Amino acid sequence: WxxxxxxxxxxxxxxxxxxxxxxxxxxxxxxxxxxxxxxxxxxxxxxxxxxxxxxxxxxxxxxxxxxxxxxxxxxxxxxxxxxxxxxxxxxxxxxxxxxxxxxxxxxxxxxxxxxxxxxxxxxxxxxxxxxxxxxxxxxxxxxxxxxxxxxxxxxxxxxxxxxxxxxxxxxxxxGTQSPRAAPAALPPNPGDGLGFLADARPLRLVMSGGAMGRMDSAFLGGERLGFRALAARGRFWAFNEMAEMTQAPLADLSLGEPVRLEIVNETVFPHAMHLHGMHFREIRDGRPVGPMRDTLLVAAQETREIGFVADNPGDWLFHCHMLSHAESGMMTWVRVT
Ligand SMILES: [Cu+2]
CATH class of the missing domain: 2.60.40.420 (Cupredoxins -  blue copper proteins)
Incomplete structure (x- = not known):
């Protein structure tokens, strides 16, 4: 869509x-x-x-x-x-x-x-x-x-x-047909190339803030502000203590580079984390499992890990798709060159 x-x-x-x-x-x-x-x-x-x-x-x-x-x-x-x-x-x-x-x-x-x-x-x-x-x-x-x-x-x-x-x-x-056999798989899209996860660059994203959260302060406009001061500016959430999208990307990736990204939800709300430009797989016990997705629902207080190959050059948003959250602090980006 x-x-x-x-x-x-x-x-x-x-x-x-x-x-x-x-x-x-x-x-x-x-x-x-x-x-x-x-x-x-x-x-x-x-x-x-x-x-x-x-x-x-x-x-x-x-x-x-x-x-x-x-x-x-x-x-x-x-x-x-x-x-x-x-x-x-x-x-x-x-x-x-x-x-x-x-x-x-x-x-x-x-x-x-x-x-x-x-x-x-x-x-x-x-x-x-x-x-x-x-x-x-x-x-x-x-x-x-x-x-x-x-x-x-x-x-x-x-x-x-x-x-x-x-x-x-x-x-x-x-209908003219009686019950049918299970459907066949759809034709596959190109593979994920996640074969060499051992060499993947490790990244970490800590989500904090929100009501009933424990975020005391975060950075906005280069300044560390307390939760009340942030709230007065319409910021309630932070990624890695940044309550806005920063000038510098979360990661500057080389084309074809494999990445593993740990997502730590310290808040008491679920967040639908959406990556633009690339699809990922969830990593469990060090192995890529499950389907390729571009949006992962991370429950309150949960830690999940995703892996992807930076196979699409560009600047790509990574944000919470609860759109009011994205607007009030939950937005970052990665660069692939
Ligand atoms: Cu959210």
Whole structure:
């Protein structure tokens, strides 16, 4: 997907974003394809217009701007008619500023086939919860198992753990095909080249700040300021004690250089850490594991490690995709030359 990067915590909240799809040379066999843009909107209950308190300190210092109207493709009641045994490809995008969407399938049998635009080596059965953090994408292939007359759902688990329908799929009739075998993997994208991790440059990013955090002070404009002084300037978070994007990059990397980056979340909030320009893998026990992604949800007080090869020349942002957090301190960048 793509979105505004100028005043993004305002403009993305106002809806300046859209899907950007690169199709496979040979499309997977499905009966229907749907792009589903998940979003939430913070509306003024009096006027039903977009609430314009974008810089509210309460939002910036807590979980970010969470909306009071949840939509898919701009509708709170999106309904897509299907037939039993239909196979659908669903392209999910979390375009919200800060909402984490825990999703489940009901009346659908599904597989995750790609994450953040990168095909998985093998489709993974989606039997449990798929957590989609801000900026994350997921491609699913799902078969309609519910019978005609019933309704299947993409289910959202609410804060109270109660399920709600994110998208309804009313079923009428039976597709021509009976249940099919599991889908094949999508054609792979170029590999990650993470073979020589032992030589990877080690980097560390410590996230601090926010409400109920322990950040006493951080640097802003070359000056060390206390938490209150930072808050008065609209800064509530810091990366490596920097409450703003610095002139110097977090790392100056050579093209092709492998990197391992430890991400330490000292805050009591989750953060969806997004790298521009390159995809990474998570590193566990010193080995690259899991899918290639560009956005990693790091839970409160958690430490994670990612590895990537600096294979794309340029200046690339690395930031929290809870956009109010990015604006109030959680932004850095790497240079690849
Ligand atoms: Cu954040």
């Amino acid at each position: 793509y979105h505004a990067h100028n005043r993004s915590w305002v403009q993305v909240a106002r809806g300046l974003h859209g899907p950007l799809i690169v199709e496979e040379a040979v499309l997977p066999e499905v009966d229907r394809e749907e792009t589903l843009v998940l979003d939430d909107w913070l509306l003024d209950p009096e006027t039903a217009l977009i609430d314009d308190s974008f810089d509210h300190p309460m939002m910036m210092s807590h979980g970010g701007r969470i909306g009071n109207l949840i939509t898919t493709n701009g509708r709170s009641d999106l309904s897509i008619p299907v037939a039993q045994h239909m196979r659908l490809r669903l392209r999910l995008i979390n375009a919200s500023n800060a909402r984490i969407f825990p999703l489940q399938l009901a009346g659908l049998r599904g597989w995750t086939v790609a994450l953040d635009g990168m095909p998985l080596a093998q489709p993974e059965p989606l039997e449990d919860v798929l957590v989609l953090a801000p900026a994350q994408r997921a491609d699913l292939i799902v078969d309609v198992t519910t019978e005609a007359g019933e309704t299947a759902h993409l289910v959202r688990i609410g804060n109270d753990d109660r399920p709600a329908s994110q998208v309804a799929f009313p079923v009428s009739g039976t």
